[in-house]
Amino acid sequence: MVFLLFLIHMKQLAIIGMGPRGLYALEQLLNALSNANKIIGIYVFDATRSPGTGNVWDKSQPDSNWINITERALVGIERRPKIKYSNQTIESFPSYHDWCQFSQNSDEPDTFPARNKLGNYLNARYKSIEIALKELETYKFKKAEVKNINLKNEKLEIITNKGSLQCDDILLTIGHQSTTLSDQLQKWQWHVASHNSLTLFENAYPITQLKSIRNNTNINIGIRGFGLAMIDVMRYLTINDFGNFKVINNDTFETIYYKSKSQDLKLIPFSLDGLPLVPKPLNESTDSWYQPTKEELDSFKSEIEAVSHQTTETDTIDFLTHPIAKIISRVYLDLKSNGILHDLSSSELEAIILNWLNDDHYNHPLIQDSNNSTYQLIQNYIEMALGTIPVSLDYCIGQVWRHCQPTLYKAFSHSNVNNDIIEKVIALDERSKRYSYGPPIESMQQVLALVDADILILDFITDPDIELTAEGWTLKNSNNKTITCSVMINSVLDSPKLLEVNTPLIKDLLQNDLIQPIHSKLGIETTADSYVITPEAKDDAPIAVLGRLAKGSVIGVDAILECFGPRIEDWAKAYVKRLNAN
Template sequence: MIRTIGIVGCGPRGLSAVESLCLEIAGRDGAPALSVHVFEATGTPGAGPVYDPEQSRQNWLNVADRQLDLPARKPVTVYGIAVPGFPGFRDHVGPDATQASPDTPDHYSTRALLGQYLHARFVSLADAFRQSDFLTIHHDTVIDVESVGSGLVIKTVAGVQLPVDELVLAAGHQPTEPDAQLAQWLRGVAGSDTHICFADPYPVEPICESVRRTANAGVALRGFGLSMIDVMKNLSEGLGGQFVRSSRRETALKYQASGCEPRLIVPFSLDGLPMAPKPLNKRIDDLYVPEEKDANSFTREVSDALAEVGQGRVHAQLIESMAGVAASVFSRLGDRAWPSTESASTIARWCADYLLDPDTPNDALILRSESTAKMIDDFVQMACGLAPVSLDYCLGQVWHHLQPSLYTLLSYAVQDADLMAELVALNERMKRYAFGPPVTSMERLLALHQAGILDLDLVQDPEISMSDSGWRLRHNGRSEQVGIMINTVLDSTAVSDVCSPLFKVMLNTGLVQPSHPDLGIRIQPDATAGEESSTDSAPIAILGRLAQGSLVGVDSIHACFDNRQDRWARGVLARAMQRRH
């Protein structure tokens, strides 16, 4: 009997899920018969909306090419059909970035280029099954899933009603309900022809078109993270402006206006703190790699705390162990770091204090510049190896290097949802350093500021009032009026906040449940939702970012091709074989 598997969402995770199924089937003699139905609303399965191959070339990846080691797909035979292999990303797009000199500045590809690769990889897979019933692609949006008997029925916008034996949700970013401030602004612009509010930063094309149509536009950007940087680049370079080399330092830039960019761009956030750029190249980045003994101690200490009954020490132990490694690296930097006569144990305590509370006063070793522009410039110089490194910058880079171990340790291992919420919140806070943008992105930000286009004086939690003519932002005696407001804060991974029809239905009917108000859906190591897999109901698995809580680290492109999809595929085959017998 053929078992039908439904995959909702086919970006990188959906692609990886189909590949993992193929590998699992090919590795088993007498594998049970499966029919896989993929639902992807975009016309580019494999890439999905985040890696849309047609998106703006100003949207860059946040991973250097030398680190983008997506694995090749091995050739396999599935039910007698030859499925070709496919190269890894670096081999597919050109010369291997790992062969560059460690002193060469890291290169960051566009998301569109990665999307072209992912879509081509999916097409090569789908083409192999063109004459087979194994893989069916639906360019459609799933809006409902209903439990019927021992199975499920998938319902789509186009009217498809497909019974399936198993379902996997591989969808990425999902829309969430706007908060009170954003909801008020969206209501306020309804029907207005003088000012406009964009609830999402992507796609950026409608935003750029709105600026083109609005003479002398003033634009406010709500949020001060990676998406803000994408929008900023699109509103400058994307509208014909140019960044050219400056003599100030090797990486510095000057902005040459096109006349099409906004009159003023005003970013703002609650804390006004900028992201710290990644180290410029491999040689500088390697300075922050923990020694093997320190990395092993970190893993052992956190593992021991996780193994204790109640896991009461996990949060404190993670902070203590991370702080110890960071202090060791900071001491090893020598004169590359801010000078300090304090012992390693004192520096470790300062790191731990900072992880517990970033507002802990320690101006001796924590970067607190007198202005946002100065702080960005200081961070850029650290990232380029041109200035001694502050303790917080060092801590953030060490966190980045220990993140893979941290994600492996915590995923599926934390029993208490409140504890997991604390750990996820800490990891999200450290992304300001660990997931910072390339140096050249922050140099662009500085160039726009120096050109008088990017205003950083209102960045920290300004008072905002709305009128018929737009928004007035005020802070420390400064005031600016803008007619375009863009929300660049990305949607939460808390499934309770999601407002897409599919997830609202599944939550309301109890097919999936949040593990915590601030987290995603609880899943098992084989990705199936709930406490335990039941033989009485059709399994529902979660491979997307809405599994944050059982998993830690859900937004990385590398996570889309790790062993999570393999474990899910093994579970599908195991359940199919059980039912066959």
């Protein structure tokens, strides 16, 4: 009876979403509760097949979906220490590197394994917690999709497809959410509805949905988008009954696509600018060329914080572009013969870098000419990544930016600058991702191999005219050449614009004034400890948000290492502090 009364009066927390970020939040919560000698009721809601992974790292996805961060960089997923909580012991769990016995010297090529490998690690890490807490009445996992959240009598009511539950606090870590279809996709949807012979995939994932067309013959498939998801789509569709890739040079990852029999498959990708992804450097040694010094990163952080954490008004993002241009200029000068030869001073280089950061159409002999053919651009960037030709300034900018991103994300999140400046900073970071989030060299060699095999067609890559016909999507390029596709795959990932998210949970939270956007084009407004800022004249809601939906309040929400970062630790400490205050 005493224990039942204890349970009734115990604070209840629901964690909605158990991907990598939810997993680390749970670990940090348990650790903070243990340190404070507190016990609460914890409910975890997740509808996926493998808790801990989310959809991105789902362990059942095919091996053709590769991770996009070097396995070397996953050193950031550290060991979980032993936790004693509510008379139970959660044993320590190894770091990712120890778990897979990762070992690599600095001259060996970086590895980019299948995403399901990291998924297996994340799921095993979650399971080790669930097994340790399975006897507790105060910990429950619910495999259910949350449809709605209501604030009732100072309690939060969670409504799922299987029932309802009340709690005191909620942590939302739900990752990517679908948004309202663009006008173009809506038109395509309507067109396909009246033409049964045509197929539209509104999203690229889960990639296994494409199994129905994977081995079709005599087929033209359009792919909207020329980014990382396009590569997943391309690889899944071409590793099939008709052919596969073969690396013919282990030093350069030069690849051919061999056909075991004829398929007559054409893949036609296109995007607004037609610019290709840029591969990451070959190995740690080459990557070290672009590494800022600790002093440079410390100064970079201080200069951003001097503006972002103050109340001073600013109408430019010079506080970001000027200090990073200074770092890039130093790095490019230090490249010497590994960069394109020039006789420019540091300040002259900085001016060119700033021009390019402010205008993506800016041209200069040190910058790759975007008027080159897509094939030639990819070849050039591959050779730069290998270190076999002089590096262009734009390649250097992208790699230095990648090394500066963690510092930028930490220094600029929960900034005090106005929302339009926040949007500009995010837009520039997004633009950098063609370089900073670039794929492995082998992926881009596969792109070239498919072009050589006359499967991947790059003739329509830059913003083609698209006419809808009874036969499908007819693409026309600037030379008036046309091709018609009976299948179209949208591989463009929605940005997290809160006002365009169309999942019932988020729409209801907005309608009930429990959340608000930080900017019309961005995500949920939150405090530094991740709790939502409710509209004026509305009661504060005990809801915290970590991850993609908080984009704007925080930046860098898409990186796996950010899922195991200080923001999650800050939330856990803040939650326990609130417990102690009540």
